Amino acid sequence: MTAFRARLTDVDIRRLVKAEDEDERAEAAHKLCRSMERATLDPADRAAAQKILRVLAQDAAELVRRAMAVTLKSSDLIPNDVARRLAADVDSIALPMIGFSPAFSDDDLIEIVRAGSGVRQTAVAARPRVSRDVAEVLAAEGAETAVRTLAANDNADLSERSLAVIVDRYGGAPEVVAAVAYRQALPLEITERLIAFASDAVREHLVTRHAVTAETAIRLSQFARERATVDLVDQAAASADIAGFVTQLNARRALTPSLLLRGLARGQMTLLEHGLAELANTPHARAWQMVHDAGPLGLKAIYDRAGLPPRLFQAFRAGVDTWRALQAEGADTSGDAFRGKMLERFLTQRPNTSRDDLAYLMERLDVPARPQRMAAA
Incomplete structure (x- = not known):
């Protein structure tokens, strides 16, 4: 018999269970559970410990059951049957277990969600990990508080379908919309849908943190309210399909000399290349060659073919x-540090460009680098 098992005598168990003072029993339960959690248990020790936990779970005193639930809420020592029993107890006992215990299966958690208690649904939604199946049920059946908590939990595996269900159910709830909007990664379609519901501040976050389609970006770039304005240079840089983005810009007459110059000054060479190719009706490979490899006259040739104004050529040059x-x-031409350095050096040359463009570029000098955009799930 190991030293640990020697301490778990029948006398200890009787003293723990039959002591008349509830506070004393709760303190004893806390100490015993803490000892179990810290000990290195072989299979026989573990079976003995779990036998005691089953006894504690049936103790008539709420304080004793709560001491066990709180002390072992994150422990893998709690067996599934004990976890389920505690999850059916009063909230002070159930919530710590529901929120943390690894003893529950997905089916257990789905059963808890479908029982309908908003506070218990919220505990499930806040768990350190929420599987896709559990998240799907929460999204479809959870109370508003639970769904908001789920959306705010970046460790919850929310599929695009579940996110769409959340927007369907709670698109009119600003706090839920904000929680979804501030997730680390969002599918494009969800971002587009949220923009219609979001406040100005949340909309601003969406369009700077997540990519949107060119059509949406152009529409938002024309909003009169400053906070709703989208920087098309940022959106072009974020686009996974820059050629398609530029084509849409041109179709909506938003591919302007000003936009291309602003992008170039901020280091977005790819935007310039694709923009010139689009305006000159030239393959991108040819436009790239003329910008980079065709000597001093190549840029001028593609610039003129694109129909850009002669007065701005020296600024582009x-x-x-x-x-x-x-x-x-x-x-490294791909990073924010490069873009900042590019902009500073460009402005020191006092380029001959419009007052509006210079004001824009000066303002961008004061904008801190944004965190790296997360790929959509």
Whole structure:
């Protein structure tokens, strides 16, 4: 018999269960559960410990059952039958177990959700991990508080279908919309739907943190309210299909010289290449070659073919030269640090461009780098 099992004598168990003072029994239960959790148990020790837990789970004193639930809420020592018994207890005992215990299966958790208690649904939604199956039931049947908690839990595996259900059910609830909007990753379709419901502040977060379609970006870029305004340069940089994005910009007459110059000054060379290719009706590979490899006249040729105004050419020339110089210095042209350095160096050349464009670029100098965009799930 190990030292641990020697301490778990029948006398200890009788003293724990039959002591008349509930506070004393609760304190004894707490100490015993803590000892169990900290000990290294072999299979026989574990079976003995779980036998005691089954006794404690049936104790008439709420304090004793709560001491066990709180002390072992995250422990794998609790067997499934004990966890289920405690989950059916009063909230002070059930909630710690429901919120943390690894003893529950997905079916157990779905059963708890479908029992209909909002506070217990919320405990399930806040668990350190919520599986896709459980999240789906919560999204479809959970109370508003539970669904908001689920949406705010980035460790909840929410499928696009579940997110769509949440938007269907609670699109009119600002706190739920905000919780979904601030998830680390969102599918494009969900982002687009949320924009219609979101407040200005949440909408601003959506369009800067997550990609939207060109059509939506253009529509929002024209909003009169400042907070709703979308920076099309940012959206172009975030687009997974820059060629398609640029084509849509051009179809809606938003592919302007100003936009291309602003993008170039912020280091978005890909936007310039695809923009020139689109406007000049030239394959991107050809446009790339003329910008980068065709000598001093290549940029001028593609620029003129694109129909851009002659008065802005020197500003574009300065931008391309600045980009090349930084690339030659070994700068990583894909990062925010590069974009900031590119913008600073471009502005020191006092480019001949419009007052509005200069004001925009100066304002961008004061905007801190945004965190890396997460890919949509």
